[in-house]
Amino acid sequence: MRLLGALLRQGWRGVAVLTAAGMLSACATGLSRSPALDEEPPAPPAPPPPNVTMLADWRGVITPADRDRYQRREAAWTVALEQARRLGGSGDLEAxxxxxxPQATLNDPVVPEGRYRCRTVKLGNTGDDEDLGYVVYGWFACRITRTDEGLTLTKLTGSQRVRGVFYPESETHMVLLGAMALANEARAPKYGQREDRDVVATLxxxxxxRWRVVTxxxxxxxxxxxLELVPAA
Structure with missing residues (x-):
């Protein structure tokens, strides 16, 4: 009985010591799991540099009809070149x-601002085999400018004058979304206002x-x- 009492008395003291140590350990563990007080919160993203235009993604701008044309551009090359070579046309095609x-594209498609000579080559036709398979037109005037919309192409002369904005896409091409002015019209409509005038192309x-805009x-x-582009002399 005396031995049992001694053990019990020593045991209760041991339990008290273990309990106190456990509480301290739990407190220490709890503190280690909470965020450190000296850690700084993540920095907010940096603002865009001044005078830099933040472009929208062209995928959020393009119309469904133009998206379809853009996605089928390889087929357009195939059909148009076959018709051009089979039917013949106006101008020296091979020159x-x-x-x-279609495989001639190089990296870095961005075209510098400035004035350009530009000419249109139309390949294939939407009629029948009695129509020309291609037409090589003479040189007109174009301009590349940087506007609030982004890098912009404007064809200044000719009866079909495109104006559009270039959007970044890949190492080998940019996407142009624009619209066409015809004959004596003062300006082209904005993209998306008139489906029959909308243009989707690649730069x-x-x-x-030397650059080309392919529609x-x-x-x-x-x-x-x-539309071929070369710097004006």
């Missing part, structure tokens, strides 16, 4: 070189100072339009 080669670099399935006449 165009890389301009009509591609094909030489040291698959244009609204009228052809199955592929190419």
């Amino acid at each position: 165009l070189g890389a301009l009509i080669d 591609e670099r094909i030489g040291e100072r 698959p399935w244009p609204q009228v006449e052809s199955n592929l339009d190419i």
